[in-house]
Structure formats: structure tokens, C-alpha cells
Amino acid sequence: MVSVIMPVYNGMPYIRYSIQSLLIQTYSDWECIIINDGSTDNTQDFLDGLTDIRFVIYHFDRNRGRSSARQKGLELARGKYIAMLDADDIYHFEKLSRQVEMMENNPEISLLSGGLFSFSYEKNCTMVRGKGDSVIKKMPLSGRCPVTHANSIFRAEDVEPGTHYDCSLERGEDLDFLSKAFAGKNYMITDDILYYYSEFDSFSLSRLPRIYRREVLIACKNKKYKSVFKSGVRYLASIFIFPLLGAERVLKLRGKAPSSEESAAFVDTLNKIKQEL
Numbered sequence: 001m002v003s004v005i006m007p008v009y010n011g012m013p014y015i016r017y018s019i020q021s022l023l024i025q026t027y028s029d030w031e032c033i034i035i036n037d038g039s040t041d042n043t044q045d046f047l048d049g050l051t052d053i054r055f056v057i058y059h060f061d062r063n064r065g066r067s068s069a070r071q072k073g074l075e076l077a078r079g080k081y082i083a084m085l086d087a088d089d090i091y092h093f094e095k096l097s098r099q100v101e102m103m104e105n106n107p108e109i110s111l112l113s114g115g116l117f118s119f120s121y122e123k124n125c126t127m128v129r130g131k132g133d134s135v136i137k138k139m140p141l142s143g144r145c146p147v148t149h150a151n152s153i154f155r156a157e158d159v160e161p162g163t164h165y166d167c168s169l170e171r172g173e174d175l176d177f178l179s180k181a182f183a184g185k186n187y188m189i190t191d192d193i194l195y196y197y198s199e200f201d202s203f204s205l206s207r208l209p210r211i212y213r214r215e216v217l218i219a220c221k222n223k224k225y226k227s228v229f230k231s232g233v234r235y236l237a238s239i240f241i242f243p244l245l246g247a248e249r250v251l252k253l254r255g256k257a258p259s260s261e262e263s264a265a266f267v268d269t270l271n272k273i274k275q276e277l
Contacts, residue, residue, distance in 0.1 A: 001029045001078065001079040001080055001081075002027070002029065002030040002031075002079050002080070002081045002082070002083055002096055002100060003030070003031050003032075003033060003073075003076075003078060003081070003082050003156070004022065004030055004031070004032040004082075004084070004085050005033050005035075005070060005073035005077060005083070006018065006032055006033065006035070006073070006084075006085045006086065006087055007034075007035045007037055007066050007069030007070050007073065007086070007087070008034060008037060008039065008043055008047075008069075008086075008087035009036075009037040009038065009039055009043075009063060009066075009069075009087075010039045010040060010041045010043060011039065011043045011046075011087035011088065012041050012042055012043055012046060014087070014088040014198065015043065015046065015087040015088065016277060017088075017090050017273055018085055018086070018087050018089060018090055019032075019050070019055075020273045020277055021085075021091040021093070021269070021273055022085065022091065024272050024273065025091065025094075025095065025096050025097065026093060026097045027096035027097035027100055031054050031056055031077075031078065031079060032054060032055050032056065032085070033056045033058070033076045033077060034047055034055060034056065034058070035058050035069040035070075035072050035073050036057065036058065036059045036060060037063050037064060037066065037068070037069040038060045038061065038062040038063035038064065044059060047059075056076060058072060058073075058076065060072075064167075065167065065170070066173065067165045067166060067167040067168075067169055067173040068165075070084075070173065070174070070177075071164050071167065074164070074165065077156065079156060080155065080156060081099075081100060081103060081153050081154065081155060081156065082154055082155075082156050083096065083152070083153040084149060084150055084151075084152065084174075085150075086150060088121075088201065089150065089195065089196060089197050090196045090198075090269065090273060091194065091195060091196070091269075092194040092195070092196070092265060092269050093272055094194070095151075095194040096153075098192065099112055099153045099194065100153070102188075103153065103155065106136070108136065108186050109136060109186050109187065109188050110154060110155050110182050110186055110187060111147060111152060111153075111154040111155075111182050111186075111187035111188075112152065112153050112154070112188050112190070113130075113132070113147045113152040113187070113188070113190075114130070114131065114132065114151050114189060114190045114191065114192040114193065114194055114195070115128055115130045115131035115132070115151070115190075115191060115192065115193045115195075116128065116130045116148060116151055116193070116195055116197045116199075117193045117195065117197065117258060117266055118196075118198075118199040118200060118255065119197070119198060119199075119266065120199075120200035120201050121198060121201055122200075123200060123248075125200045125248060126257070126258050126263065126266070127199075127254070127255040127256065127257065127258070128255050128256060128257075128258045128259075129254055129256070130148050130151075130189070130255075131189070131192075132188070132189025132190055132191060133191070134188060134189070134190045134191065135188065136186050136187070136188050137186070137187060138184060138185070138186060138187075139178075139179065139182045139183055139185050139186075140183070141183050141184055142179075142183075143224055143227065144175075144179075144227065145178050145179040146187075146189070147175075147178055147187055148189075149174035149175055149177070149178055150174075150195055150197060151194060151197075154178075154182065158185060159181045159182075160181050160182070160183065163177065163180050164177070165177050171211060171214075172211075172214070193258075193262050193265065196269065205238070205242055205243060205250065208234075208238035208242060209239050211238075212231050212232075212234040213235050215227070215231035215235075216228055216231045216232050219231055
């Protein structure tokens with residue numbers, strides 16, 4: 001079984017798309033643990049109306065933050081494998097079946113990931129990034145995590161004992177968790193695009209300076225001076241250059257245009273979801 005962890009805060013209306021992308025999966029042996037992080041819209045009513053017994057709903061009485069929600073989901077997970085799905089993103093309809101097959105065929109891999117397809121519900125913007133070479137590698141013992149969290153799946157039994165999502169982190173708790181949970185263990189990044197990330201709708205330029213400043217401080221603390229330089233350049237760019245370019249152009253600098261096949265797969269998945277809503 002795959003345990004899919006979904007933290008949500010004020011997830012309406014797009015959580016409906018996320019839920020439906022699970023219901024149309026060709027792989028059916030999953031549970032979805034949804035942690036409602038103190039939502040103030042009608043997310044709770046929507047979740048309480050779900051009738052499929054594979055959904056496990058847990059409501060926080062107040063907003064505790066994404067790290068706490070992810071950790072609670074991890075504690076409740078019962079599956080052999082654990083995957084993630086944020087409440088405004090969607091899966092390719094074969095996402096779980098293809099990743100489970102890859103993990104079953106490669107028992108030496110602890111963590112599997114792939115590329116991201118960024119999109120917008122409101123604008124005609126798409127981009128792909130993060131595709132890999134399908135080569136088994138070792139997770140670094142320190143430094144920046146090379147694996148994207150959102151589209152990953154991992155073996156629950158391979159998580160380093162005592163590892164948890166750091167609730168003191170405002171952002172970056174996902175990569176912090178992966179780097180600690182799988183340090184020195186095998187991972188693979190394929191070139192499959194199986195996760196659709198609504199990045200263009202939630203991205204904010206105003207948050208970047210704080211994010212890159214934190215990266216600089218962490219790199220300094222760990223005496224990773226090459227990382228200090230790289231993050232420092234990003235920090236300065238986020239203050240002086242990115243505001244001139246605009247959010248959409250900055251996001252597109254992080255990836256490239258999808259191929260016609262990748263775009264067609266996205267449209268096909270989105271149409272399958274809309275047909276069921």
C-alpha cells in the first residue's frame with residue numbers, strides 16, 4: 001500500500017482536483033492521509049463529505065504550519081511506501097502505478113523521484129524541470145538535497161529512525177526531511193513527468209529574499225562556502241533583479257518549455273479529472 005500525505009490549509013476550490021487525481025489512479029492500493037491545518041474556508045466541510053474509505057481525515061484545531069501537518073501525516077501513515085500530494089497539485093493518472101513498479105523492481109532504491117510539470121489554473125503558463133537520468137546514486141551526507149520532495153515516493157522502512165519534519169522551519173522542511181531521512185542511501189531521479197505542480201498560482205517574489213538569506217546562513221553554519229556564494233548571488237538577485245523581471249519570467253528561468261508529449265499528457269490528465277468533477 002502507498003500512503004499519500006496531503007497537508008492542506010484553505011484548500012478550496014483546487015483540492016477537488018487533487019482528490020480526483022487520486023481517485024482516477026490506475027493503482028488502487030492507497031490511502032490518503034489529509035491533515036487539515038486549521039483551515040478557515042469550507043475545506044473541513046468538503047473533507048468530511050468524502051465517502052471513499054481510503055481517505056483518512058485529521059483536523060488540527062488551529063493552524064500549526066505545514067511542517068506539523070506533514071509530520072502528523074507521517075505518524076499516521078501505514079503504507080509500505082509513502083508519497084506526497086499538496087492540496088492544489090495533481091498526479092498523472094499512472095503516477096502511483098509506475099512509481100510502485102519501479103520501486104518493486106529496484107529494491108536497492110530507498111527514494112524515487114522524477115521531473116516536475118509546473119502549471120497554472122488561471123493562466124496559460126507551463127514549465128518542466130528536475131528531470132533525472134535514471135541512475136542510482138547516493139544521497140549526500142550533508143549539503144543541499146538533490147531530490148524534489150513533492151513528486152517523490154520512498155520506502156517507509158528505510159527512513160532513518162528518529163527523523164521527522166522540523167516544525168521550527170517555516171519553509172524547506174520537506175528537503176530537510178529527505179536529506180536527513182535518506183543520507184547515504186540510494187535514490188533515483190527518472191525523466192518521467194508524473195506530478196503537476198500549480199507553482200504559478202502560489203509563487204511570490206516577496207518571499208525569495210527571506211528564503212535565500214536563510215540558505216546563506218545555513219551554508220555559513222555548515223562551512224559550505226561554495227553554497228554561501230551561490231545562495232548569496234540568488235539573494236542579491238532576488239532583491240535587485242527579480243522584481244524587474246516579474247514573477248512569471250523568474251519562474252520560467254528555473255525550467256524549460258515542456259515537449260509536445262509532456263503537454264499532451266498533462267492535458268489528458270486534466271481532462272480526465274474534469275470529467276469526474
